[in-house]
Amino acid sequence: MCCKMIVSFLVVTLAVASAGVPGGPVDANINDEDVQKALRFAVAQYNRQSNDEFVRKVSKVIKVQQQVVAGMNYIFTVKLGRTNCKKGGVETLCAIHKDPKVARVRRTVSTLQYCDYLFTFLDFHVKSVPCCFFF
Numbered sequence: 001m002c003c004k005m006i007v008s009f010l011v012v013t014l015a016v017a018s019a020g021v022p023g024g025p026v027d028a029n030i031n032d033e034d035v036q037k038a039l040r041f042a043v044a045q046y047n048r049q050s051n052d053e054f055v056r057k058v059s060k061v062i063k064v065q066q067q068v069v070a071g072m073n074y075i076f077t078v079k080l081g082r083t084n085c086k087k088g089g090v091e092t093l094c095a096i097h098k099d100p101k102v103a104r105v106r107r108t109v110s111t112l113q114y115c116d117y118l119f120t121f122l123d124f125h126v127k128s129v130p131c132c133f134f135f
Helices: 002-018 033-049
Strands: 054-068 071-086 101-112 120-130
Touching: 033 054, 033 071
Parallel strands: none
Antiparallel strands: 054 071, 071 101, 101 120
């Protein structure tokens, strides 16, 4: 009897541990429409806040997570490549320049369920690293 209780306890403990922290960030699908909207917002805000005269675009998505809160947090870790387009111009046809400098960015974007895509930032971390660092 005692052995069955211990085994049952271990099975439940293992199931809870493998599920992750309740309410914690979980991997998200980059192709999800809401994730894409939040990523576009994050990149646009990055370009507005950076001192670089050129626009940056996502060259590689490293990790995307989401976390259910009062709305939804989206946590992006992406590589941003510098384009050949200056800020303030037409930014839709900008190709990523073959510049060795790439910014690795981690941003958290928060949405509120009762609003239509009201995005705000919870944190902002940028680390500039050479491209070859990611090989």
